[in-house]
Amino acid sequence: MGPIVDLSGVHKTYITDSGDVHALDPVTFSFDRGQILSVVGPSGCGKSTLLRILAGIDTPSGGKAVINGKLVTGPVSDMGIVFQRDLLLDWRNVFNNVMLPAELAGRLDSATRARALELLRELGVGDFANRYPHELSGGMRQRVAIARALLLKPSLMLLDEPFSALDAMTRDQMNVILQRLQDHEQVSTMLITHSIAEAVYLSDRVVVMSARPGRVLDVIDIDFPKPRPLSIREEPEFAAIARRIRVLFENEGVLA
Numbered sequence: 001m002g003p004i005v006d007l008s009g010v011h012k013t014y015i016t017d018s019g020d021v022h023a024l025d026p027v028t029f030s031f032d033r034g035q036i037l038s039v040v041g042p043s044g045c046g047k048s049t050l051l052r053i054l055a056g057i058d059t060p061s062g063g064k065a066v067i068n069g070k071l072v073t074g075p076v077s078d079m080g081i082v083f084q085r086d087l088l089l090d091w092r093n094v095f096n097n098v099m100l101p102a103e104l105a106g107r108l109d110s111a112t113r114a115r116a117l118e119l120l121r122e123l124g125v126g127d128f129a130n131r132y133p134h135e136l137s138g139g140m141r142q143r144v145a146i147a148r149a150l151l152l153k154p155s156l157m158l159l160d161e162p163f164s165a166l167d168a169m170t171r172d173q174m175n176v177i178l179q180r181l182q183d184h185e186q187v188s189t190m191l192i193t194h195s196i197a198e199a200v201y202l203s204d205r206v207v208v209m210s211a212r213p214g215r216v217l218d219v220i221d222i223d224f225p226k227p228r229p230l231s232i233r234e235e236p237e238f239a240a241i242a243r244r245i246r247v248l249f250e251n252e253g254v255l256a
């Protein structure tokens with residue numbers, strides 16, 4: 001089996017009325033099924049552009065994006081996406097928010113309903129199935145958004161800074177929950193984040209991007225066994241990897 005995601009020489013220039021915006025230099029990386037890959041980089045380096053190209057909702061100016069052996073040429077349906085804003089529908093309760101992809105796909109069978117409840121339970125919000133989004137905290141809303149993304153067992157989950165609006169403690173909690181769930185579901189996951197610690201803690205592989213136009217500064221494999229306790233962040237080996245990434249940003253003048 002080949003990699004789940006294989007990007008080769010993907011680049012992007014936006015052509016706008018006020019001039020061209022060179023967002024991404026050619027970017028090349030891949031990762032295997034069941035793994036988590038994080039892309040970490042400064043604001044505006046083209047991370048969301050990369051994610052949109054992978055999801056097939058934006059086209060690259062050149063290069064190839066391949067998911068599951070198939071060249072991406074249009075919107076990819078076999079994918080779950082979670083954004084920084086959870087995009088829950090206020091008028092639907094938690095269960096019906098999670099069931100939305102099933103409704104759109106015409107799969108309102110009992111097995112899918114059972115899976116929705118099971119995912120909510122695994123994410124620690126099983127008791128909130130009948131509540132409405134406004135009754136939930138930010139962290140709980142993101143758990144519901146993750147359950148919705150995973151409902152139809154997508155081949156790939158894309159997470160675009162899903163925890164950056166959360167307070168530090170809730171974010172730590174979400175990191176632990178995501179790691180456990182990802183391991184249990186074995187879902188291939190690409191995470192976009194500004195946080196070096198989050199990237200190193202969660203990932204099998206970290207892609208470090210430069211400031212715009214984004215290019216790959218380094219690809220680092222993280223071999224710590226899983227599950228990883230949060231305290232691993234205080235270990236010297238962890239700190240050494242985080243430092244290696246920080247130095248890359250410092251050398252680029254991003255963290256001067």
Ligand SMILES: Nc1ncnc2c1ncn2[C@@H]1O[C@H](COP(=O)(O)OP(=O)(O)OP(=O)(O)O)[C@@H](O)[C@H]1O
Pocket residue numbers: 014015016021022023042043044045046047048049050212
């Ligand atoms: N549709 C568009 N038209 C023109 N320029 C765009 C468009 N989308 C993004 N850009 C520009 O491309 C660059 C990369 O944007 P992108 O949103 O991919 O960055 P990012 O790394 O995700 O940023 P952040 O971390 O702040 O979310 C930015 O300079 C942005 O202004």
